[in-house]
Amino acid sequence: MAWTSILHRVLSSNEIFRLSVADCIELYNEAPLHQLMEAAHHRRLQHNPNNEVTYLVDRNINYTNVCTINCQFCSFYRPPGHEETYTQSYEEIHSRIEELEAIGGSRILMQGGVNPSLDFDWYLNLITELRAEHPTIDLDCFSPIEIEGIAEVTELTTQEVLSQLKDAGMHGLPGGGAEMLVETVRKDVSPKKGHPDNWLRVMKEAQLLGLTTSATNVIGFGETNSDRVQHLHRIREQQDEILSKGLIGFTSFIAWPVQLETNTFGKRNKGQNRFERGAGSTEYLRHVAISRLFLDNVPHIQASWPTMGMGIAQMALLAGADDAGSTMMEENVVSASGTTKFSATEYELQLSIRRSGFVPFRRDSDYNRLETPSALDDAPEAACQPPSQTVELV
Numbered sequence: 001m002a003w004t005s006i007l008h009r010v011l012s013s014n015e016i017f018r019l020s021v022a023d024c025i026e027l028y029n030e031a032p033l034h035q036l037m038e039a040a041h042h043r044r045l046q047h048n049p050n051n052e053v054t055y056l057v058d059r060n061i062n063y064t065n066v067c068t069i070n071c072q073f074c075s076f077y078r079p080p081g082h083e084e085t086y087t088q089s090y091e092e093i094h095s096r097i098e099e100l101e102a103i104g105g106s107r108i109l110m111q112g113g114v115n116p117s118l119d120f121d122w123y124l125n126l127i128t129e130l131r132a133e134h135p136t137i138d139l140d141c142f143s144p145i146e147i148e149g150i151a152e153v154t155e156l157t158t159q160e161v162l163s164q165l166k167d168a169g170m171h172g173l174p175g176g177g178a179e180m181l182v183e184t185v186r187k188d189v190s191p192k193k194g195h196p197d198n199w200l201r202v203m204k205e206a207q208l209l210g211l212t213t214s215a216t217n218v219i220g221f222g223e224t225n226s227d228r229v230q231h232l233h234r235i236r237e238q239q240d241e242i243l244s245k246g247l248i249g250f251t252s253f254i255a256w257p258v259q260l261e262t263n264t265f266g267k268r269n270k271g272q273n274r275f276e277r278g279a280g281s282t283e284y285l286r287h288v289a290i291s292r293l294f295l296d297n298v299p300h301i302q303a304s305w306p307t308m309g310m311g312i313a314q315m316a317l318l319a320g321a322d323d324a325g326s327t328m329m330e331e332n333v334v335s336a337s338g339t340t341k342f343s344a345t346e347y348e349l350q351l352s353i354r355r356s357g358f359v360p361f362r363r364d365s366d367y368n369r370l371e372t373p374s375a376l377d378d379a380p381e382a383a384c385q386p387p388s389q390t391v392e393l394v
């Protein structure tokens with residue numbers, strides 16, 4: 001079907017209908033950005049009616065930078081034995097969570113490298129302690145590749161590792177490490193992560209246990225638009241299967257361009273890159289819109305302010321995204337490759353949402369609405385006007 005016919009159907013339909021892979025590729029290749037954004041916003045309002053955008057008050061904790069996986073795009077990790085390695089103590093992690101509690105946060109997102117020197121008891125005891133001492137904080141910890149690493153060290157299955165961590169108090173898994181679920185791309189940029197099926201399998205095991213999960217996607221490795229749609233298709237297919245069991249599956253989807261400003265990717269790949277690397281703002285917005293249109297079974301799409309900046313993240317809220325992400329407080333993985341802003345106050349998120357013409361709502365990790373303080377009480381009057389007013393985007 002021609003892209004004009006597909007978008008006409010999206011915009012004239014009162015119901016969410018499924019885009020085929022072929023139609024999605026046609027849209028990706030041919031549709032103008034502004035028309036994609038209009039259609040994605042229409043679809044967004046079908047999924048999430050009302051003029052509201054959610055955000056989360058949380059903290060990232062990157063508990064170790066020791067890693068044996070050596071992803072080509074990663075500037076965060078250090079191999080075992082390197083002089084710049086670190087692993088945070090339980091006390092350091094506790095004190096980070098206390099700082100989150102002090103600002104009324106509700107979730108930590110804890111992820112790090114695949115560190116073979118940490119045994120399973122280190123993880124289990126940590127989660128047990130954190131659950132006991134911070135009962136109001138959701139513990140979303142350890143992305144699929146870390147779960148695989150723990151399983152390898154313990155000689156348990158990933159399902160057994162997840163089950164024991166859940167019993168200790170873990171609430172969910174970060175969606176990190178999906179990058180591009182296309183074998184040819186993955187082999188080139190993260191060969192030790194193995195087949196894309198590995199990430200999906202661990203996520204499915206987590207979802208079957210009732211753990212909260214989200215899906216991610218990194219673009220800009222030189223992949224084709226068809227590769228990007230293939231990634232989305234893998235997620236949509238798995239989500240169909242999980243939803244058919246009456247489970248929740250992925251709560252949300254978030255994409256961002258690979259960060260390469262200070263990355264040594266090219267050097268480590270010995271100059272053999274077949275890629276024209278990276279993705280700019282319009283390409284990012286295009287991908288957000290496409291993901292909203294294609295992922296008809298994932299309820300929420302997040303904008304990524306840490307990689308794109310607040311201005312482009314505001315535009316993403318008009319391109320299908322309905323969530324502004326989270327405060328984070330710190331970030332050490334993506335920021336090691338070049339992003340400069342890795343913490344936002346609740347005030348900044350609320351302001352950014354309002355300046356896009358939406359009403360901000362605080363949420364928890366499961367997208368339940370929480371009581372939302374008026375962080376904008378002290379804001380200048382102009383900051384609270386919808387975009388029909390003369391308000392600058394940034």
Ligand code: SF4
Nearest residue numbers: 067069070071074113
């Ligand atoms: S992206 Fe994660 S798994 Fe890959 S090298 Fe960095 S820390 Fe390790």
